[in-house]
Amino acid sequence: MKLGHRITLYSTVSLLVLLLAVNTSIYYLFHHYTLNAELERVLSQSRTAAEALQTYGNDQETAAAYMGASIPENGLIRIIRENEEVPVSVTKEFALNNIETSFTRQETTAHFEFGGELFASARTPVIWADGSIVSLEFIAPLAAFEETLGILRLILGIASIVILVPSFFAARALSRFILAPIKALVSTMNEIRDEGTFKKITIEEKSKDELAEMGRTFNHMIELLKKNFDKQRQFVSDASHELKTPLTVISSYSRLLKRWGSERPEVVEEAANAIDTESQRMKEMTNQMLALASGENEETLHFSRVNLCEAAADTARKIEAVYNRPVNVQCSKDNSVTLADEGKIKQLLFILFENGMKYSDKELDVSVTATDKRLTIKVKDNGIGIPESEQPHIFERFFRVDKARNRKTGGTGLGLSIAKAIVEAHKGSITVASTEGHGSEFTVVLPRKEVNER
Incomplete structure (x- = not known):
């Protein structure tokens, strides 16, 4: 099933369940309170009839006449003795006389179904003419109550449909709105796969949602x-x-x-x-x-304690032997030991020293300084320098400032790219400051790491 259909179905079913729960609660609460109100009404009528019988002296003829005037439509009023004998019963529906009799000395109310209809009954104790206690039973149909419940069911059903139908279409519209960016994303990805080109999806600049x-x-x-x-x-x-x-x-x-x-x-x-x-x-x-x-993968680094001053001095001696020119290494008095990959660091120094020697006919100046949080290596030559327009590109692969001269010196345009990769693998930075015709100065900044920082 598609995600849009699932969103629509889930939203509609969830709302349907909620409506059923709310409507059921409303219906049963209304049923409970309305039925109690009907029972209270019937009990009140039963009490009124009992008081009237006491006033008329409980004469059977007078009682029968009063009950005949007070009888509800399609209802029943009757007197029940303790032995469940019925001396007086008044009704227009003779079938109601078949309702089971029950004597009680207390006021009671009840509702029951007889002949497919719902009735409410109330019993009130009364002292009869002969001094005995009888029970006056007042029975009234609950036709209005049933009719009201029917209307309530109809209203709740119509209201549910009126809510569900717009909600269904609203859920569909919402699913389209939610899935529109996803569909655009899928469509763009398919185009990238089929055409082999890189494409972007269009996004509203003001939109800030997920x-x-x-x-x-x-x-x-x-x-x-x-x-x-x-x-x-x-x-x-x-x-x-x-x-x-x-x-x-x-x-x-x-x-x-x-x-x-x-x-x-x-x-x-x-x-x-x-x-x-x-x-x-x-x-x-x-x-x-x-x-x-x-060198671009940090996982290939093998960390150990490296003294940058000693590494710079050792590399300088090798470069001096190759080019027969001095490399002046100056180190600060502060400790220049840190955690690093010794092989990569020496490769970095060799690249920078050799690069300076290739583009200069003079000596090379190197300085190593240390602080509590970082180590700085500066390599300065007095060579041809780098044009300002080309300085942003010198760390790119195969980039050569002077291709003819670089060819002559045997350069490949990869050395500074390797140097940058080594520095970045150590979480450091490398920059260059150069003036054409006056030489260049490369600055490498490495974070100082202790053994417990690995």
């Missing part, structure tokens, strides 16, 4: 999916483009070797050097792409 919030959440999710899809597509495109160049070089020199390798030794050396260089470049690029993919 359905509108669901729609906004869906649209936000679509934005994230489209953004990640575009990034993935761009990554594949850039990766294929970057790998295409070394593969082309390798392929070209391989053909050159086949054609001239046996006749021209200088070609062999040139081709071997080119193939080795491009192979190393492909290997480096592949490793960086794998590192970038794994």
